[in-house]
Structures are given as structure tokens and as C-alpha cells.
Amino acid sequence: MAYRYLGNSGLKISEITYGNWLTHGSQVENDMAEKCVRAALDAGITTFDTADVYANGAAETVLGQALAGERREGLEIFTKVYFPVGERGPNDTGLSRKHISEGIDASLRRLGTDYVDLYQAHRYDHETPLEETIQAFADVVRSGKALYIGVSEWTAEQLREGQRLAREAGFSIISNQPQYSALWRVIEEKVVPTSEELGISQIVWSPIAQGVLTGKYKPGQAPPAGSRATDDKGGDQMIKRYLDDSVLTDVAKLEPIAADLGITMAQLAVAWVLANDNVAAALVGASRPEQISENVKASEVTLDADVLTKIDEALSGSIIRDASLTKSPEKRLV
Known part of the structure; x- marks a missing residue:
């Protein structure tokens, strides 16, 4: 496993990071x-990586245990x-001082820890x-309840003003x-250049595009039983944008690229974002231990410029x- 600095800080993290969205407390038994x-x-x-909203707090509890x-x-x-958590009252959501102050305390209780490294x-x-x-957030850091602060899905302009403050x-x-x-690749035009300027790193979610980049979804075929596309607890809604036959046909063009490198399609996808x-x-989740064992091998893969060009050409449409x-x-939302 390789480790990288997170932003302009001294904190090192594993470049393959375990995320439990859509799994702990919902899709996967404890x-x-x-x-x-x-x-x-x-x-x-x-x-x-987790969040208070995942399974309405249950994901934090399972991870802590x-x-x-x-x-x-x-x-x-x-x-x-x-996002809304708990009883979903009018203040159980958002980024108000009240919700942040109460939210960090509730997360720490569920996780069973005195602090989180990143809030x-x-x-x-x-x-x-x-x-x-x-x-x-400054108060949370000063209290020692979180060591560092990050954000998620902020625009370039929001990152710039947030960093200034x-x-x-x-x-x-x-x-x-x-x-x-x-x-x-929507972050490439504005978010990434601005982040580089501001000393902000990306911790990316869905590097395998909800599983589509594994190649297990085939054009003209029903999704495999038990896959995310058949999950009625939210997974099917997240993946449906990719289940177009034209997209799946382009994804299939990656198979010989991965084969030439002697790696799986999933490893190719994770190695691509790490490039x-x-x-x-790269955040990876799992419903089975062997998925983790396979995906972490992407940490050993370096993709050269020629391979990156072939991937661009395969997926161009x-x-x-x-x-x-x-x-x-x-x-x-409430």
C-alpha cells in the first residue's frame, strides 16, 4: 500500500481508502x-471514510465496532x-453552527472515538x-474533536471562498x-486546478463508476443478480445513468487494455484515478472481503501515457x- 499526503498538510493517508457508503448498516450484514x-x-x-447520513448513523456505528x-x-x-440525520427535525441538517456542533458529538459517539482525523x-x-x-468548523478543530477539515462536491468558487475564510x-x-x-470527469476543468492552487487534495468516490467499470454489466443483458443495479435500497438509482448500452459498449473496449497489463478492469479504473x-x-467499498483484496492491488499499478491515451479513446463517446x-x-432536504 502506498500513502499520500492529504492536501497541504502533514497527514498521510492510504491511497486506497475504505468507504462504507451503501454497504454498512444497509446492504451488508454487520x-x-x-x-x-x-x-x-x-x-x-x-x-x-464514512458519514453520519449513511444508513442514518448505522454505518458509523458498524465502522466503529x-x-x-x-x-x-x-x-x-x-x-x-x-444531510438529514436522526429525527430529521428542522435543525438536523445543513451546516449551521448548531448542526455541526451536535453532529460531531453524535458521530464521535457512534464511532467510539474521541476525535476524527478529517471532518x-x-x-x-x-x-x-x-x-x-x-x-x-474552526471550533471543532480547536476543541480537538477533528484534526483536519474537508469538504465534498464543492465548486471551484466555493472552495476558493471557503479556503479564504x-x-x-x-x-x-x-x-x-x-x-x-x-x-x-466533471472536476477536471475547474475544481482540480483551483484545488492545486489552494493546497487541497481530492478523495474521490465512485472510481469504478458504481461497478460499471468492472465490466460486469454487459450491453443488451440484464444486470447480474445481487449487483448494485438490482439493489432497491438506493444502489440502483445511483448506477442507472451508466447502464446505457452505448456506455457499456465503450466500457467493454477497456477489457483488452486491462488484459495487456495483466490486471482486472476494476484495478485499471482505480489506477486511472490515482494517476x-x-x-x-480513491474510495473503495465492498460487500465481500475479496473485493477489497483485489482492488488494493491498484496501488501497485502505474499507467503510462500511452495507456491513458488508449483509455481516453475507448471511452471517448x-x-x-x-x-x-x-x-x-x-x-x-428537511
């Missing part, structure tokens, strides 16, 4: 979730705040003054967590680049 976490630890993963007994100093635990704004809150949000408040935003894959110097880590697709809800 005992299997713990086996997946154990497989991640055995593979050298030290960084674990799975990591119990591990040396805390040897782990980097990340969580997030923004992230899960989206941008258009209904709370950014100054209030940044000051609340953060530095005035005595800390820095060191990370952004956007969707990014060989198919979904971007602004990416500190299906790549999404529209920078305007980086956005947060205009209004809170």
Missing part, C-alpha cells in the same frame, strides 16, 4: 461488514456532516452563511471529496465533463 474492514486492514489500508481494539494512532477515520462538509449549504459554517479562522481546508472516474496527481485517495454538474442541493 458480520460481513466487519470481515470487509478486517480485509482492508490486512491489505494495508489505514484510512476509513469493526475498528474497536485497533491502535487509534495507526488509523485515519473520516466522517461527514450536512467534512458533505455538501455546500446555500442556506447558512459560509462564515458561520467556517467558524463552527478558513485561513482567516486559523485552519485550512485540506480535501474535497468529489465523484471522479474515467467516465465522470491524477491531485488525487490523494461516454465521458461526462460538464463542470456545472459539480453542485449541492439549493435547499436543505
Whole structure:
């Protein structure tokens, strides 16, 4: 396992990071979730990412239980705040001082830890003054409840203003967590250049495009039984944008590229996002331990310029680049 610095900070994280969105507390039973976490630890993963909204808090609880007994100093635990949680009252959402203050305490209880290494704004809150949000995060850092602050799916403009206010408040935003894959490249035009300027790294989610880049979905065929495309708890909605026959036909063109390299399609997809110097880590989830064991091998893969060009050519008709697709809800959900 290789490790990278997160943003302009001294924090190193495993470049393959374990994420438990759509798995712990929902798709995967607790005992299997713990086996997946154990497989991640055995593979050298030290960084674990979750959020309070995942399974309405259950994902944090399961992760905390799975990591119990591990040396805390040897782990980097990340969580997030923004989306509605708990009883879903009028203040159980957003990035207000109240919700951030209560949210970090609730997350720490569920995770069973005194602090998180990274506390992230899960989206941008258009209904709370950014100054209030940044000051609340500054208080969380000063209290020792979080060591660093990050964000998720913020636009270039939001990152710039947020970083300005953060530095005035005595800390820095060191990370952004956007969707990014060989198919979904909306951060490349604006977010990545701005982040490089501001000392912010990307921790990217869905590097395998919800599983589509594994090649298991075939044009003209029904999705495999038990796959994310058949999950009615949310997975099917997230993946449906990619289940177009033209996209799946382009993805199939990656098979000989992966075969020539002696790696799987999933490893190719993860190695592709890690080829971007602004990416500190690729988030991978798992419903089975062997998925982790296979995906971490991407940490050993370096893709040369010729291979990157072949990937671009194979997917040219299906790549999404529209920078305007980086956005947060205009209004809170409750």
C-alpha cells in the first residue's frame, strides 16, 4: 500500500481508502461488514471514510465496532456532516453552527472515538452563511474533536471562498471529496486546478463508476443478480445513468487494455484515478472481503501515457465533463 499526503498538510493517508457508503448498516450484514474492514486492514489500508447520513448513523456505528481494539494512532477515520440525520427535525441538517456542533458529538459517539482525523462538509449549504459554517468548523478543530477539515462536491468558487475564510479562522481546508472516474470527469476543468492552487487534495468516490467499470454489466443483458443495479435500497438509482448500452459498449473496449497489463478492469479504473496527481485517495467499498483484496492491488499499478491515451479513446463517446454538474442541493432536504 502506498500513502499520500492529504492536501497541504502533514497527514498521510492510504491511497486506497475504505468507504462504507451503501454497504454498512444497509446492504451488508454487520458480520460481513466487519470481515470487509478486517480485509482492508490486512491489505494495508489505514484510512476509513464514512458519514453520519449513511444508513442514518448505522454505518458509523458498524465502522466503529469493526475498528474497536485497533491502535487509534495507526488509523485515519473520516466522517461527514450536512444531510438529514436522526429525527430529521428542522435543525438536523445543513451546516449551521448548531448542526455541526451536535453532529460531531453524535458521530464521535457512534464511532467510539474521541476525535476524527478529517471532518467534512458533505455538501455546500446555500442556506447558512459560509462564515458561520467556517467558524463552527474552526471550533471543532480547536476543541480537538477533528484534526483536519474537508469538504465534498464543492465548486471551484466555493472552495476558493471557503479556503479564504478558513485561513482567516486559523485552519485550512485540506480535501474535497468529489465523484471522479474515467467516465465522470466533471472536476477536471475547474475544481482540480483551483484545488492545486489552494493546497487541497481530492478523495474521490465512485472510481469504478458504481461497478460499471468492472465490466460486469454487459450491453443488451440484464444486470447480474445481487449487483448494485438490482439493489432497491438506493444502489440502483445511483448506477442507472451508466447502464446505457452505448456506455457499456465503450466500457467493454477497456477489457483488452486491462488484459495487456495483466490486471482486472476494476484495478485499471482505480489506477486511472490515482494517476491524477491531485488525487490523494480513491474510495473503495465492498460487500465481500475479496473485493477489497483485489482492488488494493491498484496501488501497485502505474499507467503510462500511452495507456491513458488508449483509455481516453475507448471511452471517448461516454465521458461526462460538464463542470456545472459539480453542485449541492439549493435547499436543505428537511
